[in-house]
Amino acid sequence: MSDWMRRVLEGKRETRKRLAALSFSEKLLLLEKLRDRSLLIAASPLRQQQLHRG
Amino acid sequence: MKATLAIINQMQADGVIGRYAIGGAVGATFYLEPSATLDIDVFVSLKPGHGSSLLTLAPVYEYLAARGWPVKGEYIIIEGWQVQFLPPGDALGEEALAQAIETQVDAVPTWVMTAEHLVALALQLGRPKDFTRILQFIEAGVLDSDKLDRILARHGLLAKWEKFGDRFLRNL
Numbered sequence: 001m002s003d004w005m006r007r008v009l010e011g012k013r014e015t016r017k018r019l020a021a022l023s024f025s026e027k028l029l030l031l032e033k034l035r036d037r038s039l040l041i042a043a044s045p046l047r048q049q050q051l052h053r054g
Numbered sequence: 055m056k057a058t059l060a061i062i063n064q065m066q067a068d069g070v071i072g073r074y075a076i077g078g079a080v081g082a083t084f085y086l087e088p089s090a091t092l093d094i095d096v097f098v099s100l101k102p103g104h105g106s107s108l109l110t111l112a113p114v115y116e117y118l119a120a121r122g123w124p125v126k127g128e129y130i131i132i133e134g135w136q137v138q139f140l141p142p143g144d145a146l147g148e149e150a151l152a153q154a155i156e157t158q159v160d161a162v163p164t165w166v167m168t169a170e171h172l173v174a175l176a177l178q179l180g181r182p183k184d185f186t187r188i189l190q191f192i193e194a195g196v197l198d199s200d201k202l203d204r205i206l207a208r209h210g211l212l213a214k215w216e217k218f219g220d221r222f223l224r225n226l
Contacts, residue, residue, distance in 0.1 A: 019087035020194055024166075025159045027088045028055045031080065034090040035135075 055080075055094070057133040059164045061123075062096060070117045071139075072099035075154030075165045077172060082187055084157065084166045085196045093129060093136040097151050097167070100141050114139050146174055146209040170202040177206070177214055189222060 019027070041047060065071050075081070078095030100109040118130050129136035142148040150171035157166055167175070173191050176184035191197055206212050 016087045016194075020085070024084050024157055025056075027083050028080075028159055030088040031083060031091065032055060032134075034088060035092055038090050038092060 055133075055135060056160050056162050058094065058135045058137065059159055059162050061118075061132050062137070063162065063164070065114070065117060068117070069101075070113055072101065073151055073154070073165070074098045075151050075167045077140075077150065077167045077175060079187075081167045081172050082190070085169045085172075086187075086190050086194050089190075093138055095138050095140060097140050097142055097147060099148075099151060109141055111139055111141065144209075146171070146178060146205075146211075149205070149208075150175060168201075169196050170198060170205050173197060173202060174205045174209060174211060177211055177218060178209075180214070185218065185222065188218065192223070 019030070022030075062071075062074060066074060075097045076084075076094060077097050078093070079089060079091035080094045083089070098114070100111065100114075115125060115130065118132065119125060124131050126136065129138050131137070140147075142151050150167045153171065154165040154167050157164060169191055173188050176187050203212075206215050
């Protein structure tokens with residue numbers, strides 16, 4: 001594994017740790033943002049076109 | 055989500071449900087980093103209907119529908135969240151519900167399953183996303199392995215756990 005890739009993975013691990021350490025209330029606010037984003041993506045015309053094409 | 059939990063607490067206060075505990079992805083979020091989900095799994099203890107020994111979710115749906123919360127398939131949309139109410143299907147589910155821990159979301163009390171019960175239930179379900187979640191729990195280092203072993207032994211899941219280990223943990 002390259003140094004660059006190792007640093008990327010380490011960075012991801014740190015971010016996950018930082019997020020896991022937030023309070024439950026803070027994490028639930030993030031969940032709401034993630035949910036809204038997922039719903040937005042699902043409703044986008046591009047996504048709908050993809051679904052219709054199968 | 056705070057508003058959703060307040061409604062569920064009101065249902066409890068009104069006697070529609072007994073004890074409840076959040077499981078699934080939202081329950082896992084108590085211990086792990088948040089990961090996208092569209093629904094909340096709420097395990098509930100129910101009371102038998104009048105003159106019947108059957109446990110049914112009908113009173114839950116009737117209570118919420120009467121207050122204007124729409125039903126969408128197996129979900130009820132409460133304050134923007136798809137909520138699925140699940141009576142515990144077996145002894146593991148019942149234990150997970152009984153041993154859930156109390157926490158608060160902006161001063162609203164609520165109950166979340168223990169990390170070990172969430173892992174045991176995920177193992178029992180055994181879908182790819184459940185295995186991913188178990189690995190997240192292991193990586194996060196939040197599990198009490200003795201407690202998990204006892205739960206797995208009590209509910210006949212040790213062989214499944216061993217298989218999981220062979221498949222996903224052997225090369226770690």
